[in-house]
Amino acid sequence: MKNRIRFDPMRLGIYTLLTLFALLFLVPVYVLLISSFKPFAEVQDLSRMWLPPKQPTLESFYVAWYGIPEKGLRGLSLNILNSLKLTIPATIISSMLGSMNGYILSKWKFRGADILFALMLFGMFIPYQSILIPLTRVIAAIGLGGTLWGLILVHVVYGIPITTLIFRNYYAEVPTEMIEAARIDGAGIFKVYWKVLFPLSLPGFVVVIIWQFTNIWNEFLFAVTILQRPELQPITVALRNLAGSQIKEWNVVMAGTLIAALPTLLIYIIMGRFFIRGLLAGSVKG
Amino acid sequence: MSQARKERWIAFLTLLPSIILLAIFVYGFIGWTLRVSLSAWDGITPDYTWVGLTNFNHLFTKAGGVSAVRFRIDLWNTLFFTIFFLLGCVMVGLILAILLDQKIRGEGVFRTIYLFPMALSFVVTGVVWQWIFAPGTPSRPRGINALLGLFGLEQLQWRWYTSTESIGPFHVALIPVIIAAAWQMTGYTMAMYLAGLRGIPEELREAARVDGASESYIYRRIILPMLRPITLSALIVLGHISLKIFDLIYTMTGKGPGFVTDVPGIFMFETTFQGNHYAQGAAISIIMLVMVAAVVIPYLVSSLRGEVER
Numbered sequence: 001m002k003n004r005i006r007f008d009p010m011r012l013g014i015y016t017l018l019t020l021f022a023l024l025f026l027v028p029v030y031v032l033l034i035s036s037f038k039p040f041a042e043v044q045d046l047s048r049m050w051l052p053p054k055q056p057t058l059e060s061f062y063v064a065w066y067g068i069p070e071k072g073l074r075g076l077s078l079n080i081l082n083s084l085k086l087t088i089p090a091t092i093i094s095s096m097l098g099s100m101n102g103y104i105l106s107k108w109k110f111r112g113a114d115i116l117f118a119l120m121l122f123g124m125f126i127p128y129q130s131i132l133i134p135l136t137r138v139i140a141a142i143g144l145g146g147t148l149w150g151l152i153l154v155h156v157v158y159g160i161p162i163t164t165l166i167f168r169n170y171y172a173e174v175p176t177e178m179i180e181a182a183r184i185d186g187a188g189i190f191k192v193y194w195k196v197l198f199p200l201s202l203p204g205f206v207v208v209i210i211w212q213f214t215n216i217w218n219e220f221l222f223a224v225t226i227l228q229r230p231e232l233q234p235i236t237v238a239l240r241n242l243a244g245s246q247i248k249e250w251n252v253v254m255a256g257t258l259i260a261a262l263p264t265l266l267i268y269i270i271m272g273r274f275f276i277r278g279l280l281a282g283s284v285k286g
Numbered sequence: 287m288s289q290a291r292k293e294r295w296i297a298f299l300t301l302l303p304s305i306i307l308l309a310i311f312v313y314g315f316i317g318w319t320l321r322v323s324l325s326a327w328d329g330i331t332p333d334y335t336w337v338g339l340t341n342f343n344h345l346f347t348k349a350g351g352v353s354a355v356r357f358r359i360d361l362w363n364t365l366f367f368t369i370f371f372l373l374g375c376v377m378v379g380l381i382l383a384i385l386l387d388q389k390i391r392g393e394g395v396f397r398t399i400y401l402f403p404m405a406l407s408f409v410v411t412g413v414v415w416q417w418i419f420a421p422g423t424p425s426r427p428r429g430i431n432a433l434l435g436l437f438g439l440e441q442l443q444w445r446w447y448t449s450t451e452s453i454g455p456f457h458v459a460l461i462p463v464i465i466a467a468a469w470q471m472t473g474y475t476m477a478m479y480l481a482g483l484r485g486i487p488e489e490l491r492e493a494a495r496v497d498g499a500s501e502s503y504i505y506r507r508i509i510l511p512m513l514r515p516i517t518l519s520a521l522i523v524l525g526h527i528s529l530k531i532f533d534l535i536y537t538m539t540g541k542g543p544g545f546v547t548d549v550p551g552i553f554m555f556e557t558t559f560q561g562n563h564y565a566q567g568a569a570i571s572i573i574m575l576v577m578v579a580a581v582v583i584p585y586l587v588s589s590l591r592g593e594v595e596r
Binding site for chain 2: 011014015017018021022025026027028031032035046047049050097100101104105108110114116117118119120121122123125126127128129130131132133134135137138157158160161164188189214217218219220221225236239240243244250253254257260261264265267268269272275276279280
């Protein structure tokens, strides 16, 4: 560095643009924050709708979380719990399935394995509308209609393609020599997985778990068609109902939105690196 | 049976549960939906009476009445939504990636900000952008209109997603929806382009600089052509998302007045699960599937074939 302070209009322009874009991207966050910390009386005042609250209050978070039972307004606490009960098992099961599948499809290719893999992958691109009618019928027929377990099953099944894809690409990086070495020592197919692949799998699992957790938490279409009972609905469905109600207390809606967004947002902020890897894996080529 | 053969069988058997599940839940169910789309099922109880292509016919011809009008609007909306959504995501994503590739201090912070909407549910996005673009009334403007009013720009106020105006077959009410969708997904293209830019060896740029090439020449002639496969991937992934979009629009605006913001995903959901017109819903979903398949299958085939050759 020759000059400590060097004025470079080009770089100033780049930083200005980047900052401008960043501010634009944050407008919805600003809106969420200022509205959710306002009391109902203030959120009614349209002249102040873009201004921060005069006296910030947690009132709307309280109402969004606990509801107002006497006015028939349900709190979202129950729906957050439902989302957790749904998302955690579905994430764990589909990650384990994906890990086994990915291992087989990368290290034990049998004849036709690649075509099979392509056929599996297609399942993650289909519009789910095209399987929704039979799905609701079958889920009801096997006694899981309107239950969280029904929805868990759905997320596990339709999670197989993406979890398999990520693990397959992940395991493809593991040198074949490591597997051959274990085979010479007499290890079978599962022992190789358990002794060689699984211990190396932690980063792969982190990517898949974050990806699945985020997607299942955020999902709406399956949830709204399979779970009609309000007390079982996950957070996305409950939030949409809250926002779609006639008398709209926007401060409560925004507080509810923030509550719904917080879990995946926190994961993203803390583990962004792994989130991006899952994101890029979705475009098929790893 | 030889050891190797036995193990190949075990490998296959390990995959079998997943294969069976997907065979039923993807391919079996698609076949079933196709059958429903060719049936007379119009009510709560299933009715598999064969009616041929009648349901499709009613979506495309005058015989369908309001359904045909609505579906025609849906297809136009999907087309315009897809074009502008893809353009927005690819252009802004590329610009952001190139800007971020200039050895930026605080790159991590900028990247985190551009990408965070990807971690949110479309429902969350829909609720917030519904607030932002809610027009209010001329005397009591809300959202963006209120903001414009604060700056004395009343002449720029309009009805946003409740507007029934259109330019040709393009409903202007789609503009706010496109902005919301692009806000959510632009970070994705940015991340893809940034990964692509980082994959281009620095020596390549150095060599070009030594040869006296300007920075803009390096970008235009060397870097952008190398990013072309990424653009293709982004277009396919975003394109198939936009063809089947549902939750964002359903939450933000619904079908809108005169179907100005309606799309096949919303039509299918409402006609099937609120109107009990199962056969019609199935027909719509089959058309959605065909559109998505037309985009995705060639991509999957070439992507996996390239992998075999590698």
